[in-house]
Amino acid sequence: MSILGHLVWFTVNDEAEIDHNKLCSDILLSGSGTMLPRAPKGSDVFKRSCKAAKTAIEQTATTPCSGSETYGETHGPVHWRAAGTDNLYVYRELTDDSKTTVLASVGFHKPTERIAVVKLYTDHIAITGAVDGLQAFIDANSTVLTAYAIREFVRRTIETEFLAVNMRQGYFVADEFTEKLTMLAAVVNGVDHCTMDIVPLEDSLKDMVDREFGLAVQKQADAMAAEIAGVLKNEKTKITKDRFMLFHNAVDTMKQQAALVGAEVGPIAKLDDLLQTLVGRMKV
Numbered sequence: 001m002s003i004l005g006h007l008v009w010f011t012v013n014d015e016a017e018i019d020h021n022k023l024c025s026d027i028l029l030s031g032s033g034t035m036l037p038r039a040p041k042g043s044d045v046f047k048r049s050c051k052a053a054k055t056a057i058e059q060t061a062t063t064p065c066s067g068s069e070t071y072g073e074t075h076g077p078v079h080w081r082a083a084g085t086d087n088l089y090v091y092r093e094l095t096d097d098s099k100t101t102v103l104a105s106v107g108f109h110k111p112t113e114r115i116a117v118v119k120l121y122t123d124h125i126a127i128t129g130a131v132d133g134l135q136a137f138i139d140a141n142s143t144v145l146t147a148y149a150i151r152e153f154v155r156r157t158i159e160t161e162f163l164a165v166n167m168r169q170g171y172f173v174a175d176e177f178t179e180k181l182t183m184l185a186a187v188v189n190g191v192d193h194c195t196m197d198i199v200p201l202e203d204s205l206k207d208m209v210d211r212e213f214g215l216a217v218q219k220q221a222d223a224m225a226a227e228i229a230g231v232l233k234n235e236k237t238k239i240t241k242d243r244f245m246l247f248h249n250a251v252d253t254m255k256q257q258a259a260l261v262g263a264e265v266g267p268i269a270k271l272d273d274l275l276q277t278l279v280g281r282m283k284v
Helices: 020-030 042-059 071-075 125-132 134-141 147-161 175-189 203-233 241-261 266-279
Strands: 003-012 079-085 089-095 102-109 114-120 165-167 170-174 194-202
Touching (some): 003 147, 003 203, 020 175, 042 079, 042 089, 042 102, 042 134, 114 125, 114 134, 125 134, 147 170, 147 175, 170 175, 170 241, 194 203, 203 241, 203 266
Antiparallel strands (some): 003 170, 003 194, 079 089, 102 114, 165 170
């Protein structure tokens, strides 16, 4: 049986998480040679700690002996809001439901990844306890990849390294990437609450793949053409070289995908003219 490629589906449930170093080790040991996931950003972990603190506040009993009333039930929900940033700090303010009364102000020092500024404007145990727990959360989760991070890593890998095409039935990955795809699937399936399924497609299904590839590429091409048209609409608009390269690389990827499938490149070819127009709009 001759194989054209594989259809791929993957699921990363919201409760999935894994240590960044563990996932990197698993990928290296798999021999797939694929990219490694990005390490968590300290500022993102800080924001997650604020979210966890918000939940803790609303679940903490207002009166220790009651065991039933929560801060949220007697005072209303609390909210974290950005309070300005600079080169060293990310700030968050905790407010009450009115979003005007500041309960606490916290600064996160990015170079050291430590809570460096804490100002409390209440002595309520629910607030003080949760704020005290921010650094402990950061220390425990500084290398933990969340479900979102895992999901984005898998998506980037199959789209950029395997040139996968996102069709209606799932991602199509050409046969030449089968070995690496199988290795990646083994890694993903080894993470709790994550699954990746791959189904081989015989050459006899080429007409279906061509049709679905054409629909997928047309959708991508239309979206990109609309975005470029938006840039060109204002004659005074200039674009950076980096943004131009994003367009250029996206078109190049679609051409490589078409070559793998052996499909027509009509919708893609039309984007070349738009790219040439963009060259004249690049900032010097």
